[in-house]
Amino acid sequence: MTMKPILLRYSLVVFLALQVVIGRAADLKSSLAAYKGEVDQIVASLAAGTDEKVVDYLQSCLANVAPITGKNINTPGISAEIKGFAELHRLASMKLTPDLTGTPAVRAETKAYREHLQPLFADDYLAWVALQQELLERKYFQTETAKNANFLEAYVNGNLGLTRTDPEKLRDPQPPRPLGVSPWEAIFRCEPTVAMQNGPRVAILGTAGLSRAHFPRITNQSPPTKVETPASRWLKKSGVRLGVGAAHLDYGTKFIFGGGVQLNAVAVWGLYEPKHERWMLGVSAADLEKLKKIFGYFN
Amino acid sequence: MSKKLLILAHGIGDAPKDFYKPWQDAIAKNHDLSDVVVKGLWWEDVLQKVADQYPVISGPFADLIKMGGFDGMDRWLNGAQAKEFKDYIMDVLVYVGLPDMWLYIQNECALRLAALRKDASGKEEFKRSDTILVGHSLGAAMLPQLVWRECVETGAIGYRGLLLLASPLGFESPYPKLCKDFLGRMGHPGDDRMSVLTGFARAWNMVGDDCLRFINNENDIVCSDVKYEIPDTGELLDLIPLRQSFDPAESFVLNAEHKGSLQWVSFGAPDPRKVAENHDALTYLKQKPFNDALSELLK
Numbered sequence: 312m313t314m315k316p317i318l319l320r321y322s323l324v325v326f327l328a329l330q331v332v333i334g335r336a337a338d339l340k341s342s343l344a345a346y347k348g349e350v351d352q353i354v355a356s357l358a359a360g361t362d363e364k365v366v367d368y369l370q371s372c373l374a375n376v377a378p379i380t381g382k383n384i385n386t387p388g389i390s391a392e393i394k395g396f397a398e399l400h401r402l403a404s405m406k407l408t409p410d411l412t413g414t415p416a417v418r419a420e421t422k423a424y425r426e427h428l429q430p431l432f433a434d435d436y437l438a439w440v441a442l443q444q445e446l447l448e449r450k451y452f453q454t455e456t457a458k459n460a461n462f463l464e465a466y467v468n469g470n471l472g473l474t475r476t477d478p479e480k481l482r483d484p485q486p487p488r489p490l491g492v493s494p495w496e497a498i499f500r501c502e503p504t505v506a507m508q509n510g511p512r513v514a515i516l517g518t519a520g521l522s523r524a525h526f527p528r529i530t531n532q533s534p535p536t537k538v539e540t541p542a543s544r545w546l547k548k549s550g551v552r553l554g555v556g557a558a559h560l561d562y563g564t565k566f567i568f569g570g571g572v573q574l575n576a577v578a579v580w581g582l583y584e585p586k587h588e589r590w591m592l593g594v595s596a597a598d599l600e601k602l603k604k605i606f607g608y609f610n
Numbered sequence: 611m612s613k614k615l616l617i618l619a620h621g622i623g624d625a626p627k628d629f630y631k632p633w634q635d636a637i638a639k640n641h642d643l644s645d646v647v648v649k650g651l652w653w654e655d656v657l658q659k660v661a662d663q664y665p666v667i668s669g670p671f672a673d674l675i676k677m678g679g680f681d682g683m684d685r686w687l688n689g690a691q692a693k694e695f696k697d698y699i700m701d702v703l704v705y706v707g708l709p710d711m712w713l714y715i716q717n718e719c720a721l722r723l724a725a726l727r728k729d730a731s732g733k734e735e736f737k738r739s740d741t742i743l744v745g746h747s748l749g750a751a752m753l754p755q756l757v758w759r760e761c762v763e764t765g766a767i768g769y770r771g772l773l774l775l776a777s778p779l780g781f782e783s784p785y786p787k788l789c790k791d792f793l794g795r796m797g798h799p800g801d802d803r804m805s806v807l808t809g810f811a812r813a814w815n816m817v818g819d820d821c822l823r824f825i826n827n828e829n830d831i832v833c834s835d836v837k838y839e840i841p842d843t844g845e846l847l848d849l850i851p852l853r854q855s856f857d858p859a860e861s862f863v864l865n866a867e868h869k870g871s872l873q874w875v876s877f878g879a880p881d882p883r884k885v886a887e888n889h890d891a892l893t894y895l896k897q898k899p900f901n902d903a904l905s906e907l908l909k
Contacts, residue, residue, distance in 0.1 A: 397765030404812055409867045412815045421816040424766050425739055432764035433738065437724050444717040447710065452663065462708075465664040469709035476710045479798070481763070 339384040342427040349423035375399045438534030446492040455576030456597040484529035494524045504595035506558040514558030522550025615736035619651040621747020622701045636895040738768030746891040750777035771821045771907035775894040780856040811867030820906040822871045829878045829888040838882045873899040
């Protein structure tokens with residue numbers, strides 16, 4: 312391909328990207344202006360004697376617009392500002408009484424908000440949801456370690472402070488909890504293991520550990536995007552384990568324990584057999600097929 | 611008049627992808643749907659994916675549940691009914707007991723709902739304000755949570771209306787620290803059930819009259835604390851030893867914030883042999899409160 316078509320193609324891509332960015336920027340600015348214009352009109356046409364709470368509500372709706380007026384949707388961090396604005400808007404209604412939320416002025420303001428702002432904000436919200444969903448998918452379903460997951464792990468990981476997802480942090484792209492999803496995961500499971508003692512020996516370990524999913528980097532813009540890193544692309548998960556179990560050694564079943572390092576589905580163990588005070592290497596795998604291959608290789 | 615989109619969401623059970631077609635036929639008997647597009651929000655595969663990943667219906671955990679007071683179901687329902695309602699309870703437990711999986715299911719449903727409003731090319735075909743949502747059973751707990759999450763993130767409710775049939779949203783967890791109930795999942799940390807219901811009904815009232823309806827059958831154990839008369843003995847037994855329906859104060863708040871938002875109907879009978887009939891979606895769709903509410907939303 313010659314230089315000219317490449318330049319043309321890149322120019323087109325840049326042009327289209329600019330159109331999207333400028334279009335969305337104009338969307339936010341013009342939508343805010345349209346909403347503010349309508350609420351101004353509602354305030355101007357309020358009948359004398361309108362309940363003060365309704366007037367206060369409308370005034371606070373107008374005041375809330377000010378901090379984001381004139382901002383572009385592609386400004387880094389704008390999503391967090393949108394969320395803050397949306398929260399103020401919703402909470403303003405809580406100062407009304409039930410009989411006032413159905414008044415024409417309040418409903419007209421709500422209609423303007425639903426027409427001009429809510430759809431734009433909802434698109435932004437769903438873009439973050441889509442990425443959060445991808446991280447949850449990677450953490451809990453896609454990796455090889457997910458194959459042996461169990462209910463206890465799911466319960467602990469959903470409730471433990473270190474491992475749970477924090478839905479309130481949906482729009483926070485920064486580590487340690489990008490999009491609210493903790494990369495840490497508690498592991499409690501039994502794993503078939505190969506213990507190396509005069510050749511491969513069958514063992515079973517009850518293991519507890521902590522593993523870390525390696526997520527892509529998330530850009531702080533609207534809509535957010537992901538940037539894969541070598542760790543997110545290739546390593547995916549790593550962690551440490553402690554294990555206690557039994558191994559078939561010297562024609563008998565022996566108690567063993569040890570610690571291990573997990574790389575993706577495979578964990579490499581340093582195992583200790585206390586009766587004969589001996590150390591040995593071990594390999595376990597969340598994916599049984601992988602373990603069969605390892606066992607076959609040493610046999 | 612713009613075309614409306616009617617989205618139907620199923621509850622527990624093995625709902626097929628085209629589950630909504632019999633629902634559509636039932637609705638068409640009472641409404642002119644020539645300007646309405648009916649689609650199904652199918653999410654059975656997501657529930658199944660999570661249930662397969664974290665099996666809880668069999669094994670020691672199921673025994674624990676039985677010890678928790680659900681043995682009445684085994685004793686008094688026939689095999690198929692007992693299985694169906696045990697599945698129901700277990701689906702509920704997976705949905706509310708595993709917070710990260712709740713978020714995963716919610717995210718997936720939110721993205722699917724957004725996709726249903728678009729055409730094949732991804733262009734928005736129906737505005738949220740032209741979209742009416744109808745949920746049955748667990749779908750009538752998933753939908754309000756989904757709508758409320760979006761409202762909290764965007765500042766207002768975007769949809770035209772929400773009709774909830776046999777909603778278990780009133781379920782109260784006896785141990786909210788161990789397992790939040792449906793309403794517990796909707797709030798910010800620290801919010802109580804009453805403040806969530808107040809905000810939710812209030813946000814709908816700002817949209818318009820008759821936008822939100824909970825329609826519950828007083829004989830349906832999913833949404834009512836009905837006691838069934840046991841054949842032969844005449845003993846009155848509550849098959850689910852939890853509170854399923856909103857308490858009087860919660861009911862009052864719902865109706866005060868959005869007039870008529872909680873309506874009771876009566877069909878079937880308080881008989882353990884009629885558990886499935888009392889919860890039947892198609893029978894709910896024939897009820898007057900549902901058809902009155904839908905008529906208003908289709909105007």
